[in-house]
Amino acid sequence: MSSGLDPVVARVTERIARRSADRRAAYLERIRDAVRAGPARTALGCANLAHGFAACAPAEKLRLRDEVTPNIAIVSAYNDMLSAHQPLQDYPAILKKAIGEAGGTAQFAGGVPAMCDGITQGRAGMELSLFSRDVVAMATAVALSHDMFDGALLLGVCDKIVPGLVIGALSFGHLPVILVSAGPMPSGLPNARKAKVRKLFAEGKVGRAELLEAEAASYHSPGTCTFYGTANSNQLLMEVMGLHLPGASFVPPGTALREALTAEAGRRVLELTALGGDHTPIGELLDERAFVNGVVALLATGGSTNHTLHLVAMAAAAGIELTWDDFDELSTVTPLLTRLYPNGTADVNHFHAAGGTAFLIGELLDAGLLHPDARVVGGKTLADYRVVPELGPDGLTWRPGPTESGDLHVLRPVADPFDAHGGLRTVTGNLGRAVVKISAVAPEHRVVEAPARVFGSQQELHAAFEAGELDRDVVVVVRFQGPRANGMPELHKLTPPLTVLQDRGHRVALVTDGRMSGASGTVPAAIHLSPEAAADGPLARVRDGDVIRLDADAGELRVLVPEEEFAAREPAAPPPAEQYGTGRELFAAFRRAVGPAERGAGVFAS
Template sequence: MPTSLHPVVARVTERLAARSSARRTAYLARIADAVQAGPARTALGCANLAHGFAACAPTDKIALRGTVTPNIAIVSAYNDMLSAHQPLQDYPAVLKRAIGEAGGTAQFAGGVPAMCDGITQGRAGMELSLFSRDVVAMATAVALSHDMFDGALLLGVCDKIVPGLVIGALSFGHLPVILVPAGPMHSGLPNARKAKVRKLFAQGQVGREELLEAEAASYHSPGTCTFYGTANSNQMLMEVMGLHLPGASFVPPGTELREALTAEAGRRVTELTALGGSHTPIGELLDERAFVNGVVALLATGGSTNHTLHLVAMAAAAGLELTWDDFDELSAVTPLLTRLYPNGTADVNHFHAAGGTAFLIGELLDAGLLHADARTVGGKTLADYRTAPRLGPDGLTWDPGPKESADREVLRPVSDPFDTHGGLHTVHGNLGRAVVKVSAVDAAHRTVEAPARVFDSQQALQAAFEAGELDRDVVAVVRYQGPRANGMPELHKLTPPLSVLQDRGHRVALVTDGRMSGASGSVPAAIHLSPEAAAGGPLARVRDGDVIRLDADRGVLEVLVPAEEFAAREPAGGAPGADEQTGTGRELFAAFRRAVGPAEQGAAVFTP
């Protein structure tokens, strides 16, 4: 007997659909208008089409003249600086061969930029990071703009890149699309040891060489970084939302199974085109069920806080108005089923070995927490995704996933969760609304009431820590870090010093309109505070010594100052001026800073 859908999941989904009805209807009408009888390229003029296939092999030129061969766009975020994207170098050849064997043709339609937040942490380049998502979206749209294609394969893995690829593809929502991942690097230095060395460095007890040695032992080879940050949260979401083949997310690069899954993505996308037998446009596939499934999976795994931005932005691109209230309501009924660094010490390879996505999806389906009837690229519905890929004598097959977790310290069933509540909470009060990732925070540390120390940059906080000025109970306020102020950089480098203060027995919290990402640590952090200080948010009126109360479990964030006194204050501090936002390309993004929307609406620079 099919499992009935959890009433809260059903209610949130129905409310999302009703709230979005007008926008979603308009979006679906727009993509329906883009569908033509036969391949889009048949409407091109002769000179246009000749330009489109001029560099193709003679046999492909013949096929592209006709009306029965699907032509697939390959859009890639390959570069050989990012470990997660280096394996993508060989994918186009593998995909073209597989598509040809399936009776189609393929063209490398375009590349998109791929920057690494791990490299730019604490640097000026991090101020381009969030905006790079929308650059990727626009670059994807440029690649698909030639009306030559019947489907697309998107090659990307990391932080802003996958959401950008999806947003761009949704502008061509009449096309079927498969996301093609690269897989994680093998496990390196244990995460507990890495975190310890970082704390020792923050206290000056080890030097740069010792820290660099530890970091190099952690990030050591091609493949995705193995901690459960935004990159691996991306992979989880793409699978649960139906845009990966089943079990494709965490198979390592350089293996025969990885290559087989890559080739299968090429074969499968030809079947999903209007010329195949299972037409599945991405704009129809990514409906309210898919996005609710994505939120539930994020919560159940304690995934990256960045997706409180990215899921909202991706949903908007599909005509859906996903809100932080939806996250909060789903979080109340979603059990936490994984302990992955930074929420534990294990990495995604341990998760994969313990049962991985097949076990996780099966558990959530059986509990009625996922829409089993949501459409996917790999099968009829998400119900098919409780399987694991296997490469045997007969080629690539999918076997039933495990019924039990192989390691309950890493992955648990719904009947025995790490927590009955999901990994994210929203908090609100007279400072606005923010997000807290509680899955990494011990219950004893989730409530903090302490005097504020206010900073207008993360560098100022680090300097105060090094000077010994923060060795007490403190709520560190780091403001003017929102999207309008400076592009909303991640403030991940604040994790070690704040963790040191907490380890010394102090009550410590962070309140910021910036980001902390999937690498959020054990210190409670109210992030993405909206409205941001640069947009007139209340955070601009907080002063040193004001007592702030953060109660992540009860959803409270407030400054304990009389309302009339607080309202009468003039804003202090300010966002960096134009002359301070030059160099490292920042001056090129001034228009983005002026146009960007609030964090609650996805911090996007355009309205889909």
């Protein structure tokens, strides 16, 4: 561990390592036992191997017969409905060509589902969203299960897809893995204008046609949506955690540089195999240092709250126990260095132009907030990631990254941050534990004490808002939205009406066992409340009119009801919920098996 580390970063990392020692050791023993002296496929019987290369070209069959050629699995989340994944259509051909020219072989091992929370917001399909992460993990494991592969390239971008790919790959932790991104679409309608139209629509001042026009001008071409939600948080975290090539996260699709980075990922993964000169299994790379680096990067950029679930679940897959307390303590020493929508008006293209990941990583390394010795796929250690890729006469190279921000309204140095502390807080009290994203919440709005109004769905809240019943100081409670109740959907439709109420001068907060993701904005929201109402959580005992205190600065969440009275209350019954249609019936086993939000809300034993 580096001696130049911030003491809190060092202490948290050491605590995670101690807490995880037995599980991590057992995991490492398993994956080290799986490493073979030669290609994995050489252990297959002749009939097995013949099935494995039956569809290959003659030259590929010759290579796959020998005992020195590495074979790489390509696993992709491609579909042509989702803008972020549409560019992945051409990647397998690019990768196979680069790998073949470098002396290896590659096979498209399998596809994984990719769903979009932006499409399913407020719809029944959103109840499948979080569980899709674990489906992606299982699909990745199925794709890699043929023992034909010495490494893997994982193609995916968005919300649950990247964490699912990583969890699945960690079950084959003896293989080296590189995540291959697609990049963001060009900037569209400015985020401030989009947010204004959404609020006007919530107030009934513009109609559906005007709202659709604004949304279509924001999400308008192939590439990742440009706001800093879970998809772009994924990209930044994968780079800081060492699973992307340096500087690859936000290079636009359809450019020569993006194609060169894609091809280089294919060449590089060959070097990382047990047959190459720099063997780097994903299970070894993703250690406690990598996960601490990921948490710090999330905090420093005000990233998606979904990663308080996903990082915990990914860490568990590597035998590491990461907790919300670790996030909370790291937040106390991590400065907020970006202002990106929904925590500002800029998007990831502005961030990239202002210095992007190279500047951010350099600043955090110099401040002792990242582990410089953490392993990476694109070099030896994270200290090698202070660079920017460029394409010149000699092909793809990397040059030193900027040492100054190109736009202080978007990206700042550690010496002059937007806030002295990170963008997330853990709040605790007699209602349980929850996460609050405060990077966009003004200091004067971080403490709210007001009567509760309790709802069982987003639709109920909208009806009350439109009836004028919430035009006052209020703590809105939306419960039975946890993973066991209905799959823990994101509740983006809550943001516009709550923002309107706050803009009218009311003290407003949200408490829910559901998710908000990148939609957590200027209204303080205690989300992912654990235990959830459907698991006998205290939230089921809250009634209309109960005074709730949310203090994001002090880390407090309490209902101000006498303890004996509150404990004696009969918990509210869950509202009638549709568990059929849109595939929901297929996920009943997931709802029964899922763990609490604080443990990653996963269905795998941890």
